[in-house]
Amino acid sequence: MIRTLVALCLALAAGAAQAQAAACGGVVYDDRDRDGMRDATEPGLTGVRVSDGISIATTGRDGRYQLPANGERARFVIKPSGFDVLRAANGLPAFWRRSADGACPDFGLVRASKAPAELDVLVFADTQTKSMTDVDYYARDIVEPLRRAGAGRAHLGMTLGDIVDDHVSLYPAVTEVTTRLGLPWLHVPGNHDVDAGAASDEDALGSFHRHFGPDTFAWEETQADFLMLDDVVTLPGQRPAYVGGLREDQFAFIEAYLATRDPSRLLVVGVHIPFFPVGGESFRTADRERLFAMLTRVPRVLLLSAHGHVQRHVFHDAATGWHGTGPLHEYNVGAACGAFWSGVPNGDGIPDSTMSDGTPNGTARLQVGADGHYRLAWQPAGVDATAGAFTRAMRLHAPRALRRGAYPAWGVYANVWMGTPDMRVEFRVDGGEWKPMKRVEQPDPWLLAENVRDDEAEALRGYDRSPEADASTHLWRGALPTTLAAGLHRVEVRAFDPWQGLQTADTSYRLVDATP
Template sequence: MTRSFVAAALLAFASWSHAQASTCDSAVYEDRNGNARRDAGEPAIAGIRVSNGTEIATTGKDGRFTLDASPGRTLFVIKPAGYDVPRRADGLPLFWAHTPPISAHALRYGGLRDVGTTCPSFGLRRTPTRKGDLDVLVFSDTQTKSQVDVGYYARDIVEPLRRRDGKPAADLGLTLGDVTSDDLSLYPAITAVTTRLGAPWLHVAGNHDVDPDAQVDSEALSTFRQQFGPDTFAWEEPQADFVVLDDVISQPGRKPAYVGGLRDDQFAFLAQYLPTHDARRLLVIAVHIPLFPDGGETFRTADRERLFALLKDVPRVLVLSGHGHVQRQFFHDATTGWHGASLLHEYNAGAACGAYWSGAKNADGVPDSTMADGTPNGTARLVVARDGTYRLSWQPAGVTADTGELTRAMRVHAPRVLRRGAYPAWGVFANIWMATPTQRADFRVDGGDWMPMKRVEQADPWLLAENVRDDEAPALRGYDRSPEAQPSTHLWRGALPTTLGIGAHRVEVRTFDQWQGEQRGEATYRLEDAAP
């Protein structure tokens, strides 16, 4: 018997033994000092749910749980309301642990590495009951492709949101995928920036977060999971329960390379979790690829209908998605397979990177990055009340809490000058970034009577003008030019009067936002006489 044969046999036996030792019997305990280690005197906690992404177990009186912990799985605690979890050294919440894989396909960015534990315990720390609203920062598509972009993200998005008193910028943070733009080596740098905000931060996986050299869907998020934890999990607060779902089905070697959808193990998790959801809270479903059709079957119809069947009887549901680098409010009904008691709201959030960190740079050297529908790059805020009702708002990049401009809700565009007496064929446009399709908008000139504006689906004229400036520039105005303007779903128009006096005229626009109340914007135009 040769040495090589013996070595091979021993390796095969070790792998077999590892595969057979797939049941985890461990515990959840009260981590009173927050050091992520069970110390003497720290008691067990009963009634806590722990999952492997498919099954859910509940701890007994001794805090113990039993779960399948096959190699390569990620086990996690479903953080209950009234508790917090420890933080890792990089500031991310520590509520999960990977079981060591037997072997791993060699991946460029490292993939899921052996982390040295097969059966983790989880610590929770009791927190004072939050009596007010839950304040959540919602980012989507930070999508940095270089360290330069990470710098833009820090200066344009994160730094303006940091509080001067050093307190967390929100109670919770959530990034809706495409954390980076294919270069997964940037994850630590991005995390170091995001965690400056001080809030516990959760991450959804996006199509640009997959390992580019993965051979099958099951390994496509190996490096993402190594950095951010499970791709499917639940997290609970007193006002809302959050379910994060990887909805990117990778199709290596095929076209398209991915499609929106969910896996059977995710449906199994949902089927067990949803009956435990507190119906008094808002249920937030966080995904990357929108659930609604977007120019074809971008999300598998059968998966959407299967998901909607599970959600149908949940009284309060909000879907958060990203991916499109535009901003939309979508309300699902029977045409998309939704049969709940009321319409299902999906907020398709705009991108933190806007149009991929493109456009002419401002005085601080940061690209303008207005999105193709005219929405400025920025972030959203979700505020959830104790009764499960919620409010949404959009915060353009660079706007800080200290400026008092958090409710700036639109860009108003008007031509600079028109001929006095001309046929009123030119309009004032209001791009109202968070508007729903049925929202009301009015305008008035020089303090006169309010007149209704009409919703139109066309390109934002401000961005069209920017496209022309790029076209006519003798040299590049930035690394990448602004995107070609495309029809916006939140644009309103009113015809400007031309029978007023010569000179400047003030145009005011008001809209009635269902979450933030009345919002206003303004612009000016001038009338001049002209001879034929």
């Protein structure tokens, strides 16, 4: 009997020792002097979550946490609202660590000043630089104008993948430009952020991980929570070489995170590959339905995606596997590089880079109120405002002259950058009655005209010509009247933007008397 008890005690002790060896611990503390090192006067913080991208541990009263020992995975703190993290040497938030010996790191958090009434987030997609020339375009066309305009009023920034165009050696240069904005900046990878020669999806993001940290993580602000996911499954040697989807370890993290967050708060999910299908199963159907089933527990969700170098809004329903109480909004964000830094250069030598759906290159802005309701806006960059009637909200295209009395077969077109399928867009002529414009899915005539100008030019008008115009999902048409008096007529267009309110633009056309 005694021998049995001794054996049992030894077995329990061995099991405890083995369990201890299979785990590592660290501490999250209040970094009061902001030096990144804990001293005796800096207490541990209770209730902060730390993760290895699979499991989530919550700190106890002394600020300590334990995670499974796994030297191959980075550990990161899920930044809680009310706190900031210090910046690393490259200017990015130091919320993650990877140690060679597999030890769990300590994390210092800094108490934030009073939270703003509205969270302001800059959203970049597809900066997609392939050379230092492109990095210069990115700096002068995107970042510097935002900095001069007071981007400091924003509180957070993110890039939704394709940071570079297969040239991961440019990461430091791109980061140096991005961090000029002075904001904590989050990144997810895109299909062009994969290491050359990667033999599998597991080793495709080595460079990304070294520069930006985990590819899947969460970050919380007072007004909203952010779930950032790598949704590019690399398929070396196949065509296509990637597909949208999620890994098992990511599903484990999502499950753990959703179980620990306040479900009443807005959840913003940031990815690269859109969730909606584009030309077949661009995102694995089973993965999308599995994720959407998990998200039905969250009353308020906004999906942000990139990749397409066009701009659109999709409202998911049962047809795409969403079975929530209302439509699930996905904002597919236009590209910062537009049409891959192509088109005719402006006076500063920066390519026009209008996208194939007629959207100017630029950036998005997400603003979230204290109640979790959000507003979205598109900020064009590097567009020649003289090329058609152009505002920050839309561009108009209309013929300059029509024959008076001709059949009214010609129209004014409004490409409304943030247009949704059910948006109300109207026009009027010479201050008359407002009339509805019809939404049409066809190429933007302004870009079609630019294609013709490229075709007719006997020499290149820029390094790369503008893309061929493709059908736009946010284009409206109104037939111009031809029975008015001869002369110039003013056309006004108004769009009822659900987030930014009434948006207007105007142009003109001339009616000319003619005989056969």
